[in-house]
Amino acid sequence: MGDIVIEHSGTPHYEALNLQNVTTSENDDDLVQSFSGGYLPEDSTHEEKSTCTEALDRGYLEYGCSHYRRRCRIIAPCCNEMFDCRHCHNEYKNNINVDQKLRHEIPRHKVERVICSLCDTEQEVQQVCINCGVCMGRYFCETCKLFDDDISKRQYHCNGCGICRIGGMENFFHCPKCRCCYSVLLRNSHPCVEGAMHHDCPVCFEYLFESINDVTVMPCGHTIHKNCLKEMQEHYQYACPLCSKSVCDMSKVWEKFDMEIAATPMPEPYQDKKVWILCNDCGITSEVQFHFVAQKCPCCKSYNTRQIRGR
Numbered sequence: 529m530g531d532i533v534i535e536h537s538g539t540p541h542y543e544a545l546n547l548q549n550v551t552t553s554e555n556d557d558d559l560v561q562s563f564s565g566g567y568l569p570e571d572s573t574h575e576e577k578s579t580c581t582e583a584l585d586r587g588y589l590e591y592g593c594s595h596y597r598r599r600c601r602i603i604a605p606c607c608n609e610m611f612d613c614r615h616c617h618n619e620y621k622n623n624i625n626v627d628q629k630l631r632h633e634i635p636r637h638k639v640e641r642v643i644c645s646l647c648d649t650e651q652e653v654q655q656v657c658i659n660c661g662v663c664m665g666r667y668f669c670e671t672c673k674l675f676d677d678d679i680s681k682r683q684y685h686c687n688g689c690g691i692c693r694i695g696g697m698e699n700f701f702h703c704p705k706c707r708c709c710y711s712v713l714l715r716n717s718h719p720c721v722e723g724a725m726h727h728d729c730p731v732c733f734e735y736l737f738e739s740i741n742d743v744t745v746m747p748c749g750h751t752i753h754k755n756c757l758k759e760m761q762e763h764y765q766y767a768c769p770l771c772s773k774s775v776c777d778m779s780k781v782w783e784k785f786d787m788e789i790a791a792t793p794m795p796e797p798y799q800d801k802k803v804w805i806l807c808n809d810c811g812i813t814s815e816v817q818f819h820f821v822a823q824k825c826p827c828c829k830s831y832n833t834r835q836i837r838g839r
Contacts, residue, residue, distance in 0.1 A: 584656070584663040589677050591645040595740070598675040600657075600664035603641035603650070604634050610643060615740065636691075639673040691738070708737065710745065719749035730769035731756035748773040767832060772808040774832050782824075785831045789821050805833040 592598045593612035601610050604617050611617040617634045620626075642664065643650045649659035655668040655675075665675025667683045672692045676683060681694040686709055688702035693709055700709040706724035725736045725743060729752055736743050742754040750770045757775065760766075768775055794801075801818040807825035809832050816823050822831040 583661045586660075586662050587646050588663075588666075592677065596665075596675065597677040598665045599645045599662055599677065600642045600675055601645060602639050602673070603643065605638045605640060606632055606634055614639075636672060636674075642673075642675075689737075706749075708751075714745065718745060719747070721749035721751075724749060725751050727751075729753045729756055731760065746773075746775045748775075767808065772832070772834075774809055774830065778830065778832065782829060782831050785822055785824070789819055789824075792819075792821060794819060803835050804837045806836050808832045808834065 587599050589597050590599075593616050595613050595615040598613070601612050602614065602617075603610055604614075607621070609617075611620070611634075614634045614636050622631045622633070640653060641650055642653055644657040644660060644662065644664060646662050647657060647660040649657060651658050653670065653673050655665065656663055665677055666679050667676040667681075668674070669683075669685050669692050671685060671690075674683075674692050682696035683692050683694050684697035684700075685692045686697070686700075686702055688704065688707070689709055693700060699712055701712055701715050702709050703718070703720060703724075705720040705722060706718075707722075708725040710718055724745070727736060728734060729736050729739070729743075730750070732753060734741070734753070736751055736753070739753065743751050744754040744757055745751055746757070746768050748768050748771050750768050752769075760769075761776075766775055766778060766781075767773065798818060798820075802815050803818045803823065804813060804815050805823045805825065806813050807828060807830055809830040810825060810828040812825060812827040813836065814826050816826060823833050823835065824831055825833050
């Protein structure tokens, strides 16, 4: 099974989205119609629409931070300080130089005030500045209080997850048991694990559900950062850190084990020694011939086994 990456917006049940809370537009005419429909008459001239478009697009992709291109900053409800985005807040407030008792993360859904980057007007969370009329983010989610001018990420809001994702909603579905979004490639084949992404990465211990780094699903159904899994494999670790099942096709490796064992006969006192093993891959318990190198599961032919008792 190959790696299936879950892309996160940083903000990986395909339910009907609440489109009243999400506005995205890739077309200037759509943008004008969305924001000015209540102000411009239907028979507005091309010049009037063009003027409105210019007002909305001022500063497009010129403002923001390393996390988002956007034309506003947020007022953190937890500490009443101004930041470019919630990630900037979390990085600053969880810095090693900050007193541990004062470290905290922003409650993203409780953000109520933003400041326009062009005119510095403080206002309630909304997509268009009440003062200068600029669009503060071409993608805007009222639920997540998320603004982003870079709509090439193909953001969408998942009601099941309760947060915004990236990658295009047609490419993902929400699994109610795993309680997260997966690639549609896994719709009928992924092993369900209760709350699959609602835990820390087993390698770096970052909370996966809100991680901004790519997450991958292992064949056992457990999730892990893609880079952490790659690092594991670079150190010749090919078993899930949570359940010990193999994370990739190991058949070629098992063939080499067969050759190694065939070339290494056991000493006389051990030739009749039997042990009980548990296979980490198929879960079967078996009594097998003991060998110093490894014990092979007679059911699935895997050497990913552990000795549970001897004879």
